[in-house]
Amino acid sequence: MSTTGGMFAVLKEKVGQVLVPGDEFCFGAEETISLSESAKPERAVCGPGLRRSGDRLVVMKSGVLRHKPPLTFWIDSQQKRYVATKGETVIGIVTARAGDTFRVDFGGSELASLSYLAFEGATKRNRPNVQVGDLVFAQFLIANKDMEPELVCIDGSGRANGMGAFGAGGLLIKVSLGLVRRLLAPNSDIRLDLEQLFPCELVVGMNGRVWVRASSVQQTLIVANLLQSCDTMTTQQRQQLFRRVQQGAL
Amino acid sequence: MAAGFKTAEPLEYHMSFLKENCRPDGRELSEFRTTTLNIGSISTADGSALVKLGSTTVICGIKAELANPTVEAPGKGYIVPNVDLPPLCSSRFRPGPPGEQAQASSQFIADVIESSEIIKPEDLCIDRGKLCWVLYCDIMCLDYDGNILDACIIALLAALKNTRLPKVTVNKATCKPEIDLKERHELPVHKHPVGTSFCIFQDSILIVDPTADEESLSTSRLSVVTDEEERLCSLHKPGGTSLSAEKLQTCINRATARQREIQKLIEKVLNSVKAAQ
Amino acid sequence: MEVSAPSNVSLREFGCEQSLLSRPDGSASFVQGDTSVMAGVYGPAEVKVSKEIYDRATLEVLVQPKVGLPSVRERSQEQCVRETCEEALLLTLHPRSSLTLVLQVLHDDGSLLSCCLNAACMALMDAGLPMSCLFCGVTCAISAYGQIITDPTSAQEKESRALMTFAIDSKERKVMMSSTKGSFSVHELQQCVAVSQRASERIFQFYRDSVRRRYSKSL
Numbered sequence: 001m002s003t004t005g006g007m008f009a010v011l012k013e014k015v016g017q018v019l020v021p022g023d024e025f026c027f028g029a030e031e032t033i034s035l036s037e038s039a040k041p042e043r044a045v046c047g048p049g050l051r052r053s054g055d056r057l058v059v060m061k062s063g064v065l066r067h068k069p070p071l072t073f074w075i076d077s078q079q080k081r082y083v084a085t086k087g088e089t090v091i092g093i094v095t096a097r098a099g100d101t102f103r104v105d106f107g108g109s110e111l112a113s114l115s116y117l118a119f120e121g122a123t124k125r126n127r128p129n130v131q132v133g134d135l136v137f138a139q140f141l142i143a144n145k146d147m148e149p150e151l152v153c154i155d156g157s158g159r160a161n162g163m164g165a166f167g168a169g170g171l172l173i174k175v176s177l178g179l180v181r182r183l184l185a186p187n188s189d190i191r192l193d194l195e196q197l198f199p200c201e202l203v204v205g206m207n208g209r210v211w212v213r214a215s216s217v218q219q220t221l222i223v224a225n226l227l228q229s230c231d232t233m234t235t236q237q238r239q240q241l242f243r244r245v246q247q248g249a250l
Numbered sequence: 251m252a253a254g255f256k257t258a259e260p261l262e263y264h265m266s267f268l269k270e271n272c273r274p275d276g277r278e279l280s281e282f283r284t285t286t287l288n289i290g291s292i293s294t295a296d297g298s299a300l301v302k303l304g305s306t307t308v309i310c311g312i313k314a315e316l317a318n319p320t321v322e323a324p325g326k327g328y329i330v331p332n333v334d335l336p337p338l339c340s341s342r343f344r345p346g347p348p349g350e351q352a353q354a355s356s357q358f359i360a361d362v363i364e365s366s367e368i369i370k371p372e373d374l375c376i377d378r379g380k381l382c383w384v385l386y387c388d389i390m391c392l393d394y395d396g397n398i399l400d401a402c403i404i405a406l407l408a409a410l411k412n413t414r415l416p417k418v419t420v421n422k423a424t425c426k427p428e429i430d431l432k433e434r435h436e437l438p439v440h441k442h443p444v445g446t447s448f449c450i451f452q453d454s455i456l457i458v459d460p461t462a463d464e465e466s467l468s469t470s471r472l473s474v475v476t477d478e479e480e481r482l483c484s485l486h487k488p489g490g491t492s493l494s495a496e497k498l499q500t501c502i503n504r505a506t507a508r509q510r511e512i513q514k515l516i517e518k519v520l521n522s523v524k525a526a527q
Numbered sequence: 528m529e530v531s532a533p534s535n536v537s538l539r540e541f542g543c544e545q546s547l548l549s550r551p552d553g554s555a556s557f558v559q560g561d562t563s564v565m566a567g568v569y570g571p572a573e574v575k576v577s578k579e580i581y582d583r584a585t586l587e588v589l590v591q592p593k594v595g596l597p598s599v600r601e602r603s604q605e606q607c608v609r610e611t612c613e614e615a616l617l618l619t620l621h622p623r624s625s626l627t628l629v630l631q632v633l634h635d636d637g638s639l640l641s642c643c644l645n646a647a648c649m650a651l652m653d654a655g656l657p658m659s660c661l662f663c664g665v666t667c668a669i670s671a672y673g674q675i676i677t678d679p680t681s682a683q684e685k686e687s688r689a690l691m692t693f694a695i696d697s698k699e700r701k702v703m704m705s706s707t708k709g710s711f712s713v714h715e716l717q718q719c720v721a722v723s724q725r726a727s728e729r730i731f732q733f734y735r736d737s738v739r740r741r742y743s744k745s746l
Contacts, residue, residue: 350602350605350606353599353602353603354602354603354606356599357599357600357602357603358603360599361708364708365689365707365708365709365710366710367710469614470610470614472705477710480712480713481710481711481712482707482710482711482712482713482716483710484707484708485691485705485707485716486705486706486707487702487703487704487705487706488606488607488610488611488704488706489606489607489608489609489610489611489612489613489614489694489703489704490610490611490613490614490703490704491614491703492614492695492696492698492699492701492702492703493701493702493703494699494701494702495702495717495720495721498702498716498720499713499717502713502716
């Protein structure tokens with residue numbers, strides 16, 4: 001352990017390594033000294049998979065430790081089941097209408113509610129045209145363990161900002177949450193590879209649902225199958241496969 | 251005030267007592283409730299006993315039946331224990347097929363019988379490969395207030411000690427068993443296993459003989475079964491908070507002390523039953 | 528209270544594969560010698576109102592034997608696995624939801640309960656459920672000559688005088704679960720606990736290696 005960074009130095013050393021639940025990081029004695037010396041104490045941000053317990057930082061999910069400067073740490077794990085988080089955008093399926101709200105299935109442990117008024121331009125008179133069975137791209141306004149999750153299709157200023165009902169002529173598939181995060185990452189290599197194949201529309205929800213539409217049904221299916229197989233491949237394998245598709249299908 | 255506190259914050263209520271090394275019913279942490287034993291309470295059974303641990307009441311009846319031994323073990327009889335937790339004994343049990351707790355308890359009792367060799371299955375054999383005894387040990391809970399396993403084992407042991415099997419001879423000519431109900435003999439009980447159950451509160455506080463409330467609030471349960479030779483017959487801990495080897499040793503020591511107390515109690519009650527006859 | 532025990536702990540070869548099933552949220556198969564168990568985890572999912580707990584998730588464990596229907600023996604195993612998992616999982620983070628763990632026995636050649644525990648732990652990890660620590664199962668048999676055999680086969684189990692299965696936690700190597708058969712002395716018990724604790728080191732290292740293998744593609 002180095003004397004300057006204490007726990008964070010140990011944490012940074014472990015970045016990129018695989019950790020399992022129960023792994024602990026202690027706030028060292030020197031940490032408190034360094035904290036008092038600097039005028040502004042360093043504040044670490046613990047992302048998913050990390051939990052503070054007393055004077056320790058405990059890992060609670062297996063996965064790869066990631067770091068973003070200055071002091072943001074999280075565990076990148078491959079999961080299938082989505083747990084609602086405030087602010088994340090997801091693809092939901094409208095399953096029922098109940099009074100002034102829609103009930104939306106987003107793949108979590110319970111249904112989320114989506115108000116009639118939470119669409120751009122919606123008023124009491126002018127209700128949005130959303131039917132049971134439609135897909136909606138929406139954002140979590142409320143998501144915590146003790147309350148019913150609530151979705152909205154507008155941002156803070158009342159604009160749709162890409163959200164709302166959608167889904168004509170495309171295909172909805174389910175992929176792992178890890179793949180979704182890789183697709184949404186800035187300059188995602190999978191997305192770049194895909195763009196080179198043929199033009200297609202993608203709607204990616206953080207809940208592991210991806211909606212695809214390309215110019216023909218055949219191409220839509222190819223993209224869907226490629227995405228689903230991306231999960232279990234290394235970068236080289238993927239690029240090889242994409243190349244083969246490009247040569248064979250076009 | 252106290253009643254309200256108990257309802258609103260049951261865990262806090264119990265912890266405030268445990269911090270002072272006592273319990274809501276006035277016991278110390280390692281103190282059992284009063285154990286009452288009545289032997290031979292069911293006259294129609296071949297052996298029976300009723301046990302009360304505080305308000306937990308368990309009755310055990312033993313019915314001996316003649317049967318054919320299994321092909322795999324021609325020289326052995328068998329014992330079939332069953333623990334019944336009827337809706338009568340507590341509101342937590344519903345009518346219908348036995349719940350998980352009843353099934354787990356039955357399995358635990360069966361394991362204890364097998365592990366401790368309380369009865370040797372060879373002793374139940376009458377005619378090798380042809381005839382043997384089956385002992386149906388039906389244990390029923392009449393009032394559920396925690397620590398059912400300890401009560402079940404005491405009831406079972408006392409009932410087995412009380413069991414008188416009629417003499418059976420196989421008629422050579424007709425090959426039919428002849429039962430002489432007048433001439434009965436005692437069942438040889440080889441070991442005297444006694445269980446001691448513990449509950450762990452807040453990862454560290456060990457209490458013995460938990461009530462139903464304490465059981466539901468605790469983070470872990472542990473049952474230790476020992477016999478008179480201080481050998482362990484079972485150390486059953488179905489998960490929950492982890493326990494260090496030192497704490498385990500404390501539990502075992504308490505269990506051996508408890509074994510002696512109960513064995514003495516059973517002997518005393520048996521003697522008084524004999525004196526009365 | 529130091530207990531001397533033979534220093535070598537022999538475990539049969541074990542193997543594990545994670546997320547091999549497509550439908551469950553987490554799955555794993557665990558193999559110890561010829562004993563093999565497959566585990567699948569669903570959840571956090573919607574819970575039946577009758578089973579809802581207001582401040583934590585409801586965990587259900589189902590043990591499916593290789594042949595026939597689950598019996599009283601499986602119920603008792605389910606209870607042991609469930610209460611061990613409940614302790615390791617941070618159930619309060621998903622209140623009013625349900626977790627279902629299904630353990631399918633593929634082949635039983637001794638040490639079945641410990642194999643079930645190991646498969647359960649790997650499957651829970653695969654599902655990405657929040658856990659406070661890991662746990663592993665170790666079975667010890669005491670032979671007729673008083674020798675301790677770790678991870679026995681079913682033939683060794685049959686010959687043994689006593690059989691003990693422990694679940695050990697990864698934090699302090701303490702005993703989370705204990706289930707025994709046969710009679711034994713206090714000293715033998717302590718020896719078996721010590722041996723299991725040592726064996727757990729190897730199993731936890733194996734857990735770590737197999738998780739690393741699983742994430743090798745995203746490193």
